[in-house]
Amino acid sequence: MSLSSNKLALPETWSKGAASPIFAEIRVVLAVLGIAIFAGCDTDTGTKKVMQPGAVSKIDDLTVQVSVDRDFSLTLAAAKPRSLKEVPLTFTAVRLGSLVSPLLSDSGPPVVVVSPKSIAAAKEWDAQHAAEDARRAEAFRSKVAEIRIQSTAENALMDALQAARRFQTVTTVSVPQRASPACTGTLWVRIENWGLYADSRENAVLDQVQVGLNATAVLMGAGGKRIWEHADYFTSGIHRPITEYGSSPDLLKNEMEETTRRYCATVANEIRYAP
Amino acid sequence: MKRFNCPLVPILLFTVMVSGCDTSTPVAIHFEPNGNGPLASVRASTILVQVEDQRPSAERDSVYQIAADIGGTQTFYTKKPVPVIVQEALLSELSKCGHRPVTDPNAPVDVRVRIVVERFKAFLSTTAFTYTLEAQIDAEVSLTNATKKTTIGPFHISGNYQRKSKSHQVYPPEKELSAALAEFVHNLAFDSRFVEGLQ
Numbered sequence: 001m002s003l004s005s006n007k008l009a010l011p012e013t014w015s016k017g018a019a020s021p022i023f024a025e026i027r028v029v030l031a032v033l034g035i036a037i038f039a040g041c042d043t044d045t046g047t048k049k050v051m052q053p054g055a056v057s058k059i060d061d062l063t064v065q066v067s068v069d070r071d072f073s074l075t076l077a078a079a080k081p082r083s084l085k086e087v088p089l090t091f092t093a094v095r096l097g098s099l100v101s102p103l104l105s106d107s108g109p110p111v112v113v114v115s116p117k118s119i120a121a122a123k124e125w126d127a128q129h130a131a132e133d134a135r136r137a138e139a140f141r142s143k144v145a146e147i148r149i150q151s152t153a154e155n156a157l158m159d160a161l162q163a164a165r166r167f168q169t170v171t172t173v174s175v176p177q178r179a180s181p182a183c184t185g186t187l188w189v190r191i192e193n194w195g196l197y198a199d200s201r202e203n204a205v206l207d208q209v210q211v212g213l214n215a216t217a218v219l220m221g222a223g224g225k226r227i228w229e230h231a232d233y234f235t236s237g238i239h240r241p242i243t244e245y246g247s248s249p250d251l252l253k254n255e256m257e258e259t260t261r262r263y264c265a266t267v268a269n270e271i272r273y274a275p
Numbered sequence: 276m277k278r279f280n281c282p283l284v285p286i287l288l289f290t291v292m293v294s295g296c297d298t299s300t301p302v303a304i305h306f307e308p309n310g311n312g313p314l315a316s317v318r319a320s321t322i323l324v325q326v327e328d329q330r331p332s333a334e335r336d337s338v339y340q341i342a343a344d345i346g347g348t349q350t351f352y353t354k355k356p357v358p359v360i361v362q363e364a365l366l367s368e369l370s371k372c373g374h375r376p377v378t379d380p381n382a383p384v385d386v387r388v389r390i391v392v393e394r395f396k397a398f399l400s401t402t403a404f405t406y407t408l409e410a411q412i413d414a415e416v417s418l419t420n421a422t423k424k425t426t427i428g429p430f431h432i433s434g435n436y437q438r439k440s441k442s443h444q445v446y447p448p449e450k451e452l453s454a455a456l457a458e459f460v461h462n463l464a465f466d467s468r469f470v471e472g473l474q
Contacts, residue, residue: 042438042439042440042441043438043439043440044436044437044438044439045435045436045437045438045454045458046436046454046458078400078402079400122401122402126402199398199409199411200340200396200398214437232435232458233409233435233436233437234433234435235411235413235433235435236431236433237393237394237413237414237431237432237433238431239413262466265465265466265467266461266462266465266466269312269313269465269467270312270465272313273311273312273313273315273316273465275311
């Protein structure tokens, strides 16, 4: 029995509580829709809005706003490799992937089905390693307290933008400007995450990390219209054993603030040298 | 009526491509020079660009790593050697900014740029609901200005790309590594130390 052949007739098995082909088809459709929705949730770094020539020249007065979403974070245990025993999700993928991939190698990517049990196991693994990272991050609490990410970023942006002499005035604001006059622009730098990152499984196994931040810079013109937007994952590029950050009193502070200043200088230069 | 049970019913939550076979896959890296920014504002110079490869040996074998041990030994390699990719990218950027980049170490130059590549890789990690693909290029950079007899650096420059998604298929990370290379060259070209070294 199919939907197309007998759309109005009730399936005989419904009244007996058996699985219906309609439900089966609906489930498949929902699954496909779910994948499509998931695929649409991607976020990535890079330029989101390209600066048009002449757009910055219309701005006389620039206000700078910096916001920091989160406190210091450590991503180390979460980057560690998952063994097959630890991650049934992966295990399932391997078994089905190795089974399916030879069949589909010429016709497209193989599809792997993962069971709810696997998801639960993966979530437990995530929770355990997030808790381990949070526990280790606590050890840095006293060092982190001395790091002023927001003021470091504000000062770096102000210094670089004032030195650029591209605007009549450059001022900082703590509250977003709802409406701005025609000749006023706003640079909003939102630091979404900052701290120590392992970045690879080799580093995670060796307990090596580097300082870095995730941030988005948005330049807005009159009426809050977006002129330029760029999302960054900005790192120092210097990988060290995490114990070094624990034993050297000012290492974390110095590198974090230096990386923040470097990031802000890059953002400021983007505006300074805008066409 | 024949009862129909869908084989996909055990909940199809993720679509993941996993290749369990032993293969080597080429990765083509693309770079498009920008041609603006501070580099275009400084006086045109003849610049020697030298690039060395000091990546860990594991990263030389494959420029793409997957966090979970998923079986198989699929490796990903760049079609051109990594130092050549980085060198050509910087050469084209300098050229588009009006400079005269060269690669012959015996040529008379105004500035020598030495880049030591420490990392050039993509990395896929997973949580229960999120796949994170990161591409990273790290290098140590130093400049010697033959005219002014000054040396700047070495200092670190990174170029990163990061994408978080709810589903993932394993494919050669060409777009990701190309984006990281673009960020690397951009961050270098907009770095005040680099610009200072060229002036």
